[in-house]
Amino acid sequence: CRLLGTGRLLGDLMDRIPEFIPRLADDTQLSQVRDLEPATARLIGLLDSREDPDAKVGTIRRFIRRRKLRIAARDVLGEADTETTLRSLSDTADAAVIGALHALTDGRPDAFGVVAMGKWGGREMSYGSDIDLIYVYDDDQDRERAFELATGLGRLLSEPSRHGEGLHLDSALRPEGKSGPLARSLDSYRRYYHEWAQPWEFLALVKARPAAGDPGLLHGFAEVLEPVLWKAKLPEPLVWEIRRIKARMESERIGPGEDPDYHLKLGPGGLTDVEFVAQLLQLRHGGRAPDLRVTSTLEALDRLAEAEILGEHDHRALRDAYEFCTRVRLRLHLQKGRASDSLPTDPKDVARLAASLGFDRTGELREQYRRLTRRARRSFERLFYESGGR
Secondary structure (H helix, E strand, C coil): CCCHHHCHHHHHHHHHCHHHHHHHHCHHHHCCCCCHHHHHHHHHHHHHCCCCHHHHHHHHHHHHHHHHHHHHHHHHCCCCCHHHHHHHHHHHHHHHHHHHHHHHHCCCCCCEEEEECHHHHCCCCCCCCCEEEEEEECCHHHHHHHHHHHHHHHHHHCCCCCCCCCCCEECCCCCCHHHCCCEEEHHHHHHHHHHCCCHHHHHHHCCCEEEEECHHHHHHHHHHHHHHHCCCCCCHHHHHHHHHHHHHHHHHCCCCCCCHHHECCCCCCCHHHHHHHHHHHHHHHCCCCHHHCCCCHHHHHHHHHHCCCCCHHHHHHHHHHHHHHHHHHHHHHHHHCCCCCECCCCHHHHHHHHHHCCCCCHHHHHHHHHHHHHHHHHHHHHHHHHCCCC
């Protein structure tokens, strides 16, 4: 009852996976989640046992749904913290993309690679996150095959199917966005990022993580990024442009009718504040401190504190706000069955959300939000706008 009463997403998943219903009485069995390596091996074994291409689509989509159901059950039952939930959802995407590429290439993804970006790259995916990614191939002779593989991944993972939803692939973070080629060669990325990269792309590339494909090629892509991102001194014009990007987001991106004071993502002291200050500090100091070159926001905050770039107070303020806003956002998605970035305004919805998160009083949820985000906003303003990261 606790699981089904949490909200729409778990009910929808149960409808698609009726064989899980008998397991509802056993919380331990329902919430078991494999780590990335055994999960990937399991999926590849299942794919290899199926000859029909449509059956492979069904195998991957069922794998995603079952993983998501187990992760959500573990989340609701309090058997995993927020960071573990984000990582497990991201591992699901890793395994699905690796498995799909395995199916397309018969296990030989030579000269082709998938680079995770955004929330996926940071291993911070929510229940409904898009899969931000870019595709890379070795040289021009591999171009046609690379486009076929990129299209094939979309077919296996994203296109409408009788087997239900999969993962939504989004390659808009590639050079030149949707007007640019779907995949590029290693040399093309090297030229673009050295000569034409935009300030927002530096922020995006902090999250870039090799995810699937040819290991040697993906290592080469990381080598392309290293001199672009990790400079001994970050140019001040770039710092000012990053600040302008953030200021523009604050004034333009919160939609009409949404309360910026209770916006989990874009509100003061919310997720975007924490991500921007972490990435700016990484860019400022990562050239001299390789340990800071990580893609996870929470891990970056911890590394910055270990390097004494973040003081104890700022580290705790930023981390607490990020974890709290993320936890609330995850639970809202389970309740509504879709992504939601603002605390609800309807009293019944607020009461339901507060109870689900363990608050005795509805008002405690908003009080906790205000307390944590105000602390985080003070740290953000000092580190991001005033000192620029010491």
